[in-house]
Each structure stands twice: as C-alpha cells, then as structure tokens.
Amino acid sequence: MRRLAVLSLVALAAATSVASAQAPAAPMAPEVGSMAPDFTAAWGDASGAKAAPLKLSSLRGKVVVLAFYPKDRTSGCTAEMSKFRDEYAKLFGPDVVVLPISGDSVSSHVSWASDMKFPFALVSDPAMSTADLYGSRRPGSPMANRNVFVIGKDGKIVWRGVPFNALAQEGYDNLAAAIVKARG
Numbered sequence: 001m002r003r004l005a006v007l008s009l010v011a012l013a014a015a016t017s018v019a020s021a022q023a024p025a026a027p028m029a030p031e032v033g034s035m036a037p038d039f040t041a042a043w044g045d046a047s048g049a050k051a052a053p054l055k056l057s058s059l060r061g062k063v064v065v066l067a068f069y070p071k072d073r074t075s076g077c078t079a080e081m082s083k084f085r086d087e088y089a090k091l092f093g094p095d096v097v098v099l100p101i102s103g104d105s106v107s108s109h110v111s112w113a114s115d116m117k118f119p120f121a122l123v124s125d126p127a128m129s130t131a132d133l134y135g136s137r138r139p140g141s142p143m144a145n146r147n148v149f150v151i152g153k154d155g156k157i158v159w160r161g162v163p164f165n166a167l168a169q170e171g172y173d174n175l176a177a178a179i180v181k182a183r184g
Contacts, residue, residue, distance in 0.1 A: 029135030029147060029162045036064075036151040037133035041101070044110040045121035054099070054123060057155065063182045064097045064151040065175070067164070068136040068144040072104045072112045072122075076146070080166035085118050091176050093183070099123050101130060103142050135162070150178045158182045 030037060038057045043050050056064070067084070069077045081100060084091065092098055101123035104112075109122035123130070131137040131144040138145050146166055150159040159178030165171045 029160060030133075030149075030157050032157050032160060034157055035155055036066075036149065036157050037130075039130045039133060041123050041125055041130055042106045043099075043121045043123045044106040044113065046110070046114040046118060048110055049106045050121065054121075056151075059097055059151075060155050061153050062095060062097050063153060063179060064099060065092065065179065066134065066149045066151065067098070067100045068131055068134060068147045069100055069102050069166075070138070070143040070146065071102060072108050076166050077102070078116070080146070080164075081116065081118060083166070083172060084120065085116065087172070088119055091172060092179060095183070096179055101125050102144055103128055103131070148175060150175070150182050152182045153184075 036056060038055070040053050040055045043054045067080070069080060071077055084098060084100070088098075098120040099122075100120065102109075103126050104122075104124060105126065106124045109124060112118075113120075113122055125131055125144070126142075128137045128142060128144065134147065134149060136144045136147045145162075146164045148161040148164040148171075149157055152158040158181065159175070161171055161175060164175075
C-alpha cells in the first residue's frame, strides 16, 4: 500500500512537470524605453468602420495611448472608457491619439462607440496578436488584460500601467502625468 502511494506521488510529480514544461510562457509587456511593437489592425469609431487599417508606426510624431481592455460593454470597461470620454481634455489634451483595444469586432466597437459617444476610435484585435505583442493577453483566454501604454513621439514606450486599475483615480493621475511628460 505504501509503495503504491509513493508510485502515485512520483507519477503525479512527473505529469505536473511535463505539463509545466509544455505550458507556454505568457508574453512579457515591453519595457519603458523600448520601441513600441508595430501592428496593423482594423478599427472604428462612432461614425463607422475606418476604411484603412490602423498602422501604429504611421502615428510617429504623435503621443499615442494604447489601452488594452477585456470586452466592450462590460462594467469595468465601460467605467474606464467613460472616464476617458468624460475627462478627455484633462487626461489627454490635444494631439494625443487614444487607441483602446480589445478582441471585440469592429461592428461591436462601432455600436458601442456610437451609443457611448466616445471621442476616440476602438481597435479590433480578435486574434489577440497585438495583445500578445504587448504582453496583454489573459492566459488561456480570448480577452486582454487591462494594460495601458503611453508611446512617445519617437515611437518608444514612455510609461506603462501593467496592470491598469480602471477603478482607481491614481492610475488616471499617473497616466495624465505620463502624457504631459511625453508631450515634452
């Protein structure tokens, strides 16, 4: 009986070790000071789907805020995007490109942006490839973690909120300060 218990524990340890070795490591979020990974994606705003895809590198020379979030119309995401909308001038100011991004479709984004009167477009990442580039995919999930990146005019990441707490004012204060700094 004792030998059977020991063999069972050995088998369990071996199975756990193999499973751990096969589990993919979660991608790491890019560090402050590194070049922001480039991507191309579909996007849309309250007026409809954009005809041309968004290419991040085409926004060089502008401060860009990438805000990964889990899902359109959920409570935390609605709170975060409403805060972005309601305090747009205070948080971002002029000449800042705000790009919230999730795995939702462009049609979902257009509908939500229209209903909520968002003054920014929403980026669609259904394959989660952009979330993967930014270490923002929830492990084992088709949704993103709530992470925010500020990208400077030179294309480098100047601030990251990983994770970003959509319900804490401190996160928004830190975001606003990072944008002021990035604008120079």
